[in-house]
Amino acid sequence: MKIDELANSINGKIFGNDDFFSGQDFTGRFTLLNDAKKGDIVIRHWINGKGIEIASDKNIACIITQNPKDGAIETANELNFPLIITDKIELANAYALKWTVKKYSPDSVNIVITGTNGKSTTSHMIYHILNSAGYHVFTNTDSESEFNTLIDPMVSKLISDEVSANGDLDYLVIEVSEVQGWLGSLMKNHASLMSNALNPSVGVITNIAMDHIGLVNSIDEVYDEVSAVPQSIGNGITILNYDDELVRKLEAKNPFYWSMDNNSCELYFNDGIFYNGDLIIKKEDLPFSSNHFVQNILSAVGACINLGIDLNQINEGVKTYRALNRRFAKLNDEPLIIDDFAHNPDGIKNTIKETIKLVNGSQKLHVVCAIRGSRGVEINQLNVEALVEVLNEDINLFLSSSNDVVNDLNYVTPDERKVFFDILNQNNVSYTHFDNLVDCLCEVYGLADKNDIILLIGAQGMDPAESLLKNIL
Structure with a gap:
């Protein structure tokens, strides 16, 4: 990678040193400043002159930012340190995610989950089913909900660290915010941008409802943000909530519908979970009985079916699932x-x-x-x-x-x-x-x-x- 190629890819402008990266200079790891080591690339929403000095002392390969403050550009020029300024930091984070997956996990099967409600439970359940079936899985959904946004390079860092420590991944299960912003400004097409970076084989859209008021101000705006996600999933399978009218309107190349009400769907709930008319999980084996959590189970089961996971392994994964913190x-x-x-x-x-x-x-x-x-x-x-x-x-x-x-x-x-x-x-x-x-x-x-x-x-x-x-x- 050359620095001008990186800058062009994220619509950035180079300050400081514009003759950098020989290939050996960059470790391939995108990360945060406090964690960075020699040869890493750091992505930050803002950086000041002091931050540039720290990065230079650490021999970091490059810093990418949207908001240079308090002498950042001047310090980069003085220290001959490469600083890239982009108008949209989300482009840098999407690039980092795409690069990381290509370098560290090129053979994994990737799943994205988005929607207004139920993303975390659905993601965590998919992770648990795959993990309990014996696969090496990474997810950005955790009990404290610390890593389930993609507004910084944390997920890219965690993926590279996991592969370096424990070997190749079979699956990536990535939760993507349906609407995302920073300091009151909407990161337009965030869900689509991040989904596209992952090249998913399966995508899940749980529902479309109002949240993040101020970033979006109408349900139509939420729909607009989510509607591009099926195109990012491309030829992959899109798991869709048939009971949500707006989700049902989404155009996907290969839709797979589940329902709580419509028994004509391939996957549905009727005092148990049925697939193609056959009972695959008994009601008494479900870890939750409330409707909105059963909906999350259906999303997760639908995803795993379309990943080709054995129905017995799916059944066992659902039965042994334990909820995330603060989920009923x-x-x-x-x-x-x-x-x-x-x-x-x-x-x-x-x-x-x-x-x-x-x-x-x-x-x-x-x-x-x-x-x-x-x-x-x-x-x-x-x-x-x-x-x-x-x-x-x-x-x-x-x-x-x-x-x-x-x-x-x-x-x-x-x-x-x-x-x-x-x-x-x-x-x-x-x-x-x-x-x-x-x-x-x-x-x-x-x-x-x-x-x-x-x-x-x-x-x-x-x-x-x-x-x-x-x-x-």
Whole structure:
């Protein structure tokens, strides 16, 4: 690789040293600055002069950035250090992913998973089925959801490190955000760009719904972002949710549909999972019983069928699957405490509906919702409207701004809090609000009878709940 070839590939401009890369100079590894070693390439959204000095001292091959700050260009010129500036950092990360797969995992079969809800569970289940069948698999979905975005070269780094440490991969299972952005700006065609970089044999699209308000402002914009993904999958198989009207509209060369309602699909649920009319997984063997998690199972099973995995291995993988953190996870028995990462309208409605099914007799349901901080009024308005739609007079609602556990990137603004209060008041829905999550959890636990159910929902503002509860229960 030559530096001008790299720059041209990502629409970049070279500063500092423009006569670099002899082939031996680049290790083939894209990574982050703090992890970089001699000959690596670093991709960062921004870099300053100090960062250039660090990179030069480490003998890094090159830095790619979108935002040079505080003397970065001048320092690169002074040190004769190669710096590439691109208008779209996502081009660099897609290039890094494509290069890494070609160099480190050229023979793996690659799977991409996108959609608004269920990506992580679907990806993790596909990974588990393949892993339990004895294959060497890499996935960027993890229990803490730290690596399931592709806005930096972390996934490229992890792939190269995994292959270097443990040998060739059989499968890559990569979760791709259906909508992605940086500092409030949409990275247009992110899902398509990253899917194309992987050259997948199988792609999964779980559903299309509203989230990421501000990056996109209508369901049509979400559809536009997802609609190009089947073209990126190309001649591969695209696993599609037949029950989602927008997903059904997508044009794919080789679609494979599953359904919860339509038994004419190749794969469907009817008190068990059926494939071509035959029962392949009994209902009692499913790790989840709630509808939205059964949908994730169908997506994962559909993907594995089209990878040619033996049905018995798929069955065993599903039966032995254990959920990711905060996916309808049980944290306590008496009272029953359920924790779920429901953070957008569809997730909130589905999770509360499933929890209501668990309520029997004199049991009370207490819903504790963390308001989404620093995500804008619009998404919080949609979330509170979803709450209003599914709550009933027998459900106790508690809200938390979680000031005690979030950083400034997730702080609930006065306007975000106000839209929650206003819509609940307009609909005569009673609620209790707490500034701090620990106070909210203490109050709810103190009020709940041992036979009651407490449901915790929300994104970053509810993430620390499990650890806080250890000191409360």
